[in-house]
Amino acid sequence: MVSYAPVSTTTPLGHEAKRTLRIRDQHLARVLAGEEFLLFDGAMGTQLQERGLAAGEIPELLCLTNPTQITEIHAAYVAAGSEVVTTNTFGANRSKLQGNATVEQIFTAAIGCARASGTRYVAADIGPTGALLQPMGTLSFDDAYDLFAEQVRAADAAGADLFIIETMADLAEAKAALLAVKENSDLPAFVTMTFDEDGRTFLGTTPEVAAVTLSALGANVVGINCSLGPADVAPLVLRMLPWASCPVMVQANAGLPHVEDGRTLYSIGPDEYCAAVTGMLDAGVTVVGGCCGTSPAFIAGEKALLAGRTPAPRTLREDFTVTSAQQLTAIPTGHVGVIGERINPTGKKRLKEALRSGNHDYVMSEAIDQTAAGAQILDVNAGLPEIDEQATLVRLVSELQGVSTLPLQIDSSDPLAVEAAVRLYPGKPIINSTNGKQEVLDAVLPIAKHYGCAIVGLTLDEDGIPATAEGRLSVARRIVAACDEMGIPRQDVVIDCLAMAASTDQRAPRAILDGIAAVKRELPGVRCVLGVSNISFGLPFRPLVNATFLAASFAAGLDLAIVNPMNERLMDVVNSWRVLSGEDESAQQYVAAYASRSDAPAGPVRPAFDTSTPEGIAATLGSVADTLQQIAAGMGSGQVTASTAKAPAADVAPAEAGNDGSPEGKVRDLVLAGRKDPVPDAVRVILADTDATHDAMYVINQVLIPALDEVGARFEKGTFFLPQLMASAEAAKAGFSVLREGDEASDVPSKGKIALATVKGDIHDIGKNIVRMLLENYGYDVIDLGRDVDPQAFTDCVVENHIELAGLSALMTTTVPAMAETIELLHDQAPWCKVIVGGAVLNPEYAQMVGADYYAKDANESARIAGEVLG
Amino acid sequence: MGAGLRIARETFRIADVDRSEVLRYLGYHGQGLSNELGDRIDDTVAHCLAVARPRATLASFAVRAVTDDAVELEACTLRLTGHDIAAHLADAREVVLFAATLGADVDRELRRLSLTDPLGQVVFDSVATALVERAADAAEARARAYAASQGAFTSWRFSPGYGDLPLDVQSSFLAVLDATRQLGITLTPSNLMVPTKSVTAIVGIHPSPQPGLESSCSICALADFCTIRQTGRTCRG
Structure with a gap:
């Protein structure tokens, strides 16, 4: 039996993990x-x-x-x-x-x-x-x-x-x-x-x-x-x-x-x-x-x-468990679980950009998508060298709980960042990860014990990743012995046998699978987890290899798979394995989800793309023609959508320029109508116009901004009301995000940074959020500090980011003094920064009294002022 | 002296929210309303009704004394200060205090929308505001029923922060009703209630019928900033 006594039992923040109780009698x-x-x-x-x-x-x-x-x-x-x-x-x-x-x-x-x-x-x-x-x-x-x-x-x-x-x-x-x-x-x-x-x-x-x-x-x-x-x-x-x-x-x-x-x-x-x-x-x-x-x-x-009773016997569940404040994810022995891997910047350009900029919309959408796709736990990793990992991780953990109730896996190699995140986390998370290195065990196990977390242990140590199953088991034994010694329950310990590329060593897959089987056999109670995608590194059509390996891993005893749950092929493996393992009783879930699925491409009456017979080929060609016709019809109808019967005359002002039939007119109409879904394709049509090499700046300056200006003018006149203004802004945003995702991304310059906050003591954030949305759509980088924001914290942000324009919101007469205090600090420590104020309890006179440079009566006015100050 | 009213916690079934009221909170005054937006409001109403848990806690207290600028209650530490509440309750013999809330799930949904869908947040917020007013109406109805059972009459409900009754009373107000335990209503240091869609109010129980059932704009603390009156209407409809 391996014995292992960690040198340290205190967490990085100095809390003693092994608590000895003083019990009166x-x-x-x-x-x-x-x-x-x-x-x-x-x-x-x-x-x-x-x-x-x-x-x-x-x-x-x-x-x-x-x-x-x-x-x-x-x-x-x-x-x-x-x-x-x-x-x-x-x-x-x-x-x-x-x-x-x-x-x-x-x-x-x-x-x-x-x-x-x-x-x-x-x-x-x-x-x-x-x-x-x-x-x-x-x-x-x-x-x-x-x-x-x-x-x-x-x-x-x-x-x-x-x-x-x-x-x-x-x-x-x-x-x-x-x-x-x-x-x-x-x-x-x-x-x-x-x-x-x-x-x-x-x-x-x-x-x-x-x-x-x-x-x-x-x-x-x-x-x-x-x-x-x-x-x-x-x-x-x-x-x-x-x-x-x-x-x-x-x-x-x-x-x-x-x-x-x-x-x-x-x-x-x-x-x-x-x-x-x-x-x-x-x-x-x-x-x-x-x-x-x-x-x-x-x-x-x-x-x-x-009197005369003795405590009744209890039967405790031995599932692998993690929680958020609202949800328990419990994986009984023999069941398998899915950990969503998408919130990890490694190799993901858009996620890196989101973490760098602090605009986490994309991260939130990844969380929502993974939740909908069947993830049971979300991995969260904020490891980028150029950002403050601890602060970003803590913020992400808080924000993710706003959009998903799934329990989180805190993924970091920095023990201080891990402790900061799990301390605040209202639930039982998984820590990803520790490994067989003594130094790492000493740093991470006390955190897992003190905060009651599950823990992933990677089968690597001072000598690297062992090539064999026996080597992996040996490291796993060491990790599990250390967890036993620390008092971490076996079912909270999850061993990762580490997938290695089959293309560089074809013995690797066998060693991993045997490693999983050996850990499950030799270390009762312990669970196994695996990020499968490394297995296919260097091979073409990687999802197929990943899926095959995932199935083999489940057969070897894998409990938790770290995968992209939006990958249908992988989720197919998970769902079908649950039938084969007996987890999905009577295959109810499987039948409900797959009853109408087939490998033949869709088509309710005929197999649409059957090319095995001449008739099939003819039918297929017919089908393709139909599809093309539908596409063409769809594109054509789009140009007049704003004034079709489905959206009656009261809908929006009729498409004045849209009737010109140009792609630009169409985007403009969609923005004015507040219809975001068709916008990305309409923008792509403009960009794809080979006759007139239109770049991102053309779309912004000649199409989106003029449309937003028109929306603003209508709002000003009172012919649009707030939800229409916002729906138009959403539609424009859908256009901007197309421009940001492509190669054109670097061509889209920022028009300047603006910091926004609801002042200290005030928790109303709707008005501020509307302003943020509109400013972002005009191309400004908005740093949103949220609500109840301390005056000094706001000022520090303005100074650190050299921000030239700040927006402050207050909704209560009682919080206006906090606004004045913030402005005074800004004038003192960031004299270059102009300040816009807004909110239900302000008017131009009050704005002047609190020392603001501008008063904005609504979001539209904020955008106009931003244009005046920043261009 | 009445028999006393104490409802620790009542959940109200509210079937609908008036679309025109939601539109009013959204700043609507007769612009073209697309089907899409109309549908979105209807969907949001259904969603908000599903998420919200409209509830209230109520308790009655006998009035001990009404001075020029304060109302004191029997067996209760809450002191209602200000000329406006004193004038309002001048001949009241009892008051019913209530706190109503839609619960934390509405705030959680607002937070989710703030991270994912700003327009959705605005619409949901307006629907929730309309809904918590309906919850307050339902609580007020309990107070009226109690008054009627005592052969008495109610005056319109008066909330902390209105007129010169300061928000500072919120802490005592919630303590008197045990509203944190009963409904989960908490206060920020600036005396704002969380869950944010919560209402506290005082309903006077009077020996004779009271004129009018609505508050007026004349003593509203926000009268100087009001954008609704410019359109020829008030926030009461």
């Missing part, structure tokens, strides 16, 4: 092992309300002003049988306390109140911050972490026995709180999230995702609290149980509140509550208590339930 240790039950307490808030707490009052302050009352509530629970009391600190963070007391004061007093009740254990309660994390909210992950860390340090110092992080709706926030506990205390962490009737949290996390992510991240107990009564919680906890590699807890509400004679009452009593809890105990829940509306009577009932 043997009972608690057995609880954490799932061997014994633990009984929490019931509600604090509703108990306080019954004692006269006013709505909106900060209940945590009572720990200081009326500790006797708090201790009485705790003591009543202890008398009823609670082994744990939960401190009255749900909202005791710096932000919610609003300066009424310090976090230390509250936790010290609250833990004092709890101890005074005579409880066996004191759980330090940590609730949500009350603010939403970025990107939907404005609170940064680091700031949320800091709020939690302050609570953790205070509670630990004041003598808590464990932490209960509860009522979490946002997985990112739960992760920030859990990391705050792990990194600032050695006490156990219990984490519960709160779910809606539809089985998701307010932010869309499912019980399965919560269980996988939080237990991988090192929660000692996970579970569900609040929101619902026990009968509604029960089905959700059943969904959680198979996926949590730790004990599971439940603290439900006593049903729903209602008012009777001015008193708030809950709909469920102790008996009904306990009846529902019984079912959950039978299913394997081992930690119980109560949430809103419960009282000591509920706890007494639960104590009676637990």
Whole structure:
């Protein structure tokens, strides 16, 4: 057996991956092992309300002003049988306390109140911050972490026995709180999230995702609290149980509140509550208590339930799992999974350009396309020498979650970039990758362990890539031994046997396939992954070789394929393998997708291109003629589309110049009509005109810009309204992207850079996004810093990029001062930069008051001003 | 003194959003409307109705005192400040406070569209704005029903940020309703609600019928900047 002890167990950022818990006693240790039950307490808030707490009052302050009352509530629970009391600190963070007391004061007093009740254990309660994390909210992950860390340090110092992080709706926030506990205390962490009737949290996390992510991240107990009564919680906890590699807890509400004679009452009593809890105990829940509306009577009932019981056995799933905040991708043993490889700049010109420019539209479209094509995980790589890889990776990871719910594979050779990305990632990602080099194992495995990630291990080491299957297995053993030592579960370890070109060594494919089989056989539980496309390097018609090799790899035991899911041939292999392996039960998926597929080219009545017989050839020629006719008809009709019956007269102004029948007129009409789909082909027609060597600049200056100017004029006159302006801009954009994709790309000069932002404190970005769209279509490079943008960060960007024109948007009277502050900084540190302002609460006078150079009443006006300033 | 109203969380079924209202938010005033755009709005309405989860939480509080520039409530830390709300609730004996929201999925969809489809984002935003007003209408209807059950009458709903009632009350307002726990509504440091398609409002419960059911432009904080009134209409229709 290979043994391997990593030299380092700390992450690049200095966090200790191997955590030794301080556990108060043997009972608690057995609880954490799932061997014994633990009984929490019931509600604090509703108990306080019954004692006269006013709505909106900060209940945590009572720990200081009326500790006797708090201790009485705790003591009543202890008398009823609670082994744990939960401190009255749900909202005791710096932000919610609003300066009424310090976090230390509250936790010290609250833990004092709890101890005074005579409880066996004191759980330090940590609730949500009350603010939403970025990107939907404005609170940064680091700031949320800091709020939690302050609570953790205070509670630990004041003598808590464990932490209960509860009522979490946002997985990112739960992760920030859990990391705050792990990194600032050695006490156990219990984490519960709160779910809606539809089985998701307010932010869309499912019980399965919560269980996988939080237990991988090192929660000692996970579970569900609040929101619902026990009968509604029960089905959700059943969904959680198979996926949590730790004990599971439940603290439900006593049903729903209602008012009777001015008193708030809950709909469920102790008996009904306990009846529902019984079912959950039978299913394997081992930690119980109560949430809103419960009282000591509920706890007494639960104590009676637990008497004489032993924890029910649980069956845990052993799938390979990764998650995003909203989605679990689980690959059971024997199934295969697809990792989309497209978001990787290596050898991809357009992606490189997108990452360099910071305009990530193309990256987003790759993510959307791969998701639609059947990828189950997306690989994300931002490794380009000339960009800040860490910053780009972090930004991409955030943006990708906006367009796809697929879990991500964080792909980088820079451990610091990996740690930065996985720390913020709200889910359980895969890290791609480590390898057999000791230095790399030391750097990467602590990250995987600390943040609960799956990890790809490449079978290469200090001596390179072994040529044989035995050599690959030997490196794999070393990697797996190091993962075992680090405490990373086997099913989270994924070995990549590294595909090498068959054209340079025809023994390579055999060695790879045997390597996969050997890893699967010799290292039980471990999974295999492979990027197949290297195999065909140097050969013609590479997709065929890739597909054949992929099929062979699946047969050898491959679990995860890193491929381009838009490649139909490869997805055909995946889908058909799923039938042959039994994964696709009764071939249902396959039949649904392929019932009408055939190798014969399409044609509902006849085989269209049958050239095996004279009749077939005749039919084929007929078919080709038909097709040509259809194409011709389509092109012809396009010229008059804007005024055909399908788009009635009210549609848009009739095509004045379009009637000239010229290709230029057609593009102009399409832009005016806001019809983007036919634009690329229409632009290509102009470029292809061999008589009049028209280049990209001709199309821009003689066709697209004049059309946009006409659109702007109509918008100005009020004959177009906003959606028409934008639809036209979209159509023009479709034309510009044709010009940028071809050889002409280098001929299209930028008209200048413009920075845009919605100011600090403001989260409205629609107006700014419209301006951005229009400016981009006029050929400007727009750097969009987003919303809620710090004045200094904006100014720094303007200085670094030597930007001559900046646009600022504010939608609230309360955020106009932040606009003035930003402009003042710009004038001070970037005096060359002109500033346009816009937004619902501005007018020309206000614009002048905040120090702006220009006021734009709408997006069209912004484009006009940009033309004036930048040309 | 009423019996008290407390609805922790109610989900509303809203079947449709008026296309003309969406068009108004989009700045439409009679231009040619293509079939494509009309279809797009209809599709977006259907999509938004599928994504949104219109919900509200409501609670009533007795009015303790109304001074010249503040309203104080019984058993509640929220103090409503400003001359406008004080005048509005001058003879109110109770108020119903509510928070309504379309939920985080609408914000997630807006973010997705901001990354992929700016026009789609604009249309979706307008539909969602119209829809959250319908959710607020539904919540207000609960308040009216409660008033009727007490033999009383409501005045039009008044929201923080309107007139001289400052947005600063949002934090207390949401705390009083426990709206973060019940509906997932959070606040930014600048007192903006997230999910962004959320509404908080106060409905007065009065002993006698109240004139008018609509707010007016005269005390609107945005009156100076309004582009809708220039077209001869108001944001209320």
